[in-house]
Amino acid sequence: MTISPRLIRHAKDLGLQIIVVAAVLAVWKLGTEWADSLYFPSPNKVFAEVWNGWILDWSNTWEDNLQPSLMRLLSGFFLASFFAITTGIAIGRSRTLGDYVEPIIHFVRSIPPPALLPLFLVLLGIDDTMKIVLIATGVFPPILLNTIDGVRSIDPLYLDTATAYRISRSRRLTHVILPSAGPKIFAGLRISLSIAVILMVISELIAATNGVGFRILQAQRQFKMVDLWAGLVVLGTMGAFLNGVLSLVERRVLRWRRA
Numbered sequence: 001m002t003i004s005p006r007l008i009r010h011a012k013d014l015g016l017q018i019i020v021v022a023a024v025l026a027v028w029k030l031g032t033e034w035a036d037s038l039y040f041p042s043p044n045k046v047f048a049e050v051w052n053g054w055i056l057d058w059s060n061t062w063e064d065n066l067q068p069s070l071m072r073l074l075s076g077f078f079l080a081s082f083f084a085i086t087t088g089i090a091i092g093r094s095r096t097l098g099d100y101v102e103p104i105i106h107f108v109r110s111i112p113p114p115a116l117l118p119l120f121l122v123l124l125g126i127d128d129t130m131k132i133v134l135i136a137t138g139v140f141p142p143i144l145l146n147t148i149d150g151v152r153s154i155d156p157l158y159l160d161t162a163t164a165y166r167i168s169r170s171r172r173l174t175h176v177i178l179p180s181a182g183p184k185i186f187a188g189l190r191i192s193l194s195i196a197v198i199l200m201v202i203s204e205l206i207a208a209t210n211g212v213g214f215r216i217l218q219a220q221r222q223f224k225m226v227d228l229w230a231g232l233v234v235l236g237t238m239g240a241f242l243n244g245v246l247s248l249v250e251r252r253v254l255r256w257r258r259a
Helices: 005-035 043-055 058-093 095-109 113-124 128-152 156-164 169-206 212-221 225-253
Strands: none
Touching: 005 043, 043 058, 043 225, 058 095, 058 128, 058 169, 058 212, 058 225, 095 128, 113 128, 113 169, 128 169, 156 169, 169 212, 169 225, 212 225
């Protein structure tokens, strides 16, 4: 029986990833023993808290922490993605429209999203609407700019061929423009997903009564350092999981590119 080179390559990649993770945990363990600090707990204590405080108490964890955070993050992300992609296609297809609105886009994207938090608190209050709008505002520019760049970089031959065969505008959008701009659109989505996680945490640190960020803040205020580190591990795991899901969607949608 012959083992395919692709399977061997995947096995090597997986083995290398496991070695890297083990090395990081070992350095973490040695660092905590050397520092001997209450504020720098060992990975054993942190992962024990993740198991006992987050996984075993899953029903309360999901209802009080994970579900609110995911709802805010995904609502802001999908809202911004829809409007950014549709607007980016319109601007990318019209050079005149781009000349009018691009200065405004560059001005808005130069404002750090956390700086808008005080304004949104005054205008929208402290409920979930404010958090979703803050996330959507920060996520919008990278997706928009990547979509514009992706649409403008389409080979004119593709569009001329579609015109020659009298392909309708809707089919031209779904079969020519979106597939051609897809790689750059997904690049913007990957960048924006990490921004969405950051803004979700910031909004929950400032004005929230639930969520992962709120639990981390409460742990810091009560000097529960192990619980604080456990929250950071959960937050990193959640971000990695969402990035993995987005990568699977990208591979599925852009499978023609891999082929």
